Amino acid sequence: MKSTDEDDNVRLTIFVPKETDLLLRTHLAQTGMRKGAISKFVADAVRWQLFHLNVEAAQAHNADVPSEQLEDEIEQALAEVRQERFAKRG
Numbered sequence: 001m002k003s004t005d006e007d008d009n010v011r012l013t014i015f016v017p018k019e020t021d022l023l024l025r026t027h028l029a030q031t032g033m034r035k036g037a038i039s040k041f042v043a044d045a046v047r048w049q050l051f052h053l054n055v056e057a058a059q060a061h062n063a064d065v066p067s068e069q070l071e072d073e074i075e076q077a078l079a080e081v082r083q084e085r086f087a088k089r090g
Contacts, residue, residue, distance in 0.1 A: 014042070 016024075028037045062070055 009039075 024038065024041065025033075028041065
């Protein structure tokens with residue numbers, strides 16, 4: 001999902017507290033900040049936050065489902081995907 005083509009990027013204007021900006025810039029400077037480091041950091045943070053929210057939503061949705069049933073359904077889904085993937089290779 002990583003893109004290196006600048007045509008795939010969009011410009012966003014975000015507002016953060018000055019303290020957050022200073023902390024981020026200090027961290028990036030200490031770790032060898034390069035051009036585009038802030039954009040990459042923000043993009044990664046957004047992806048992680050969205051992933052976390054999706055995990056929480058899935059957990060809440062499945063809170064009443066027995067774990068054994070969930071595991072069986074996951075194994076079934078994985079088996080189907082593997083079968084499709086290996087069928088395409090053959």
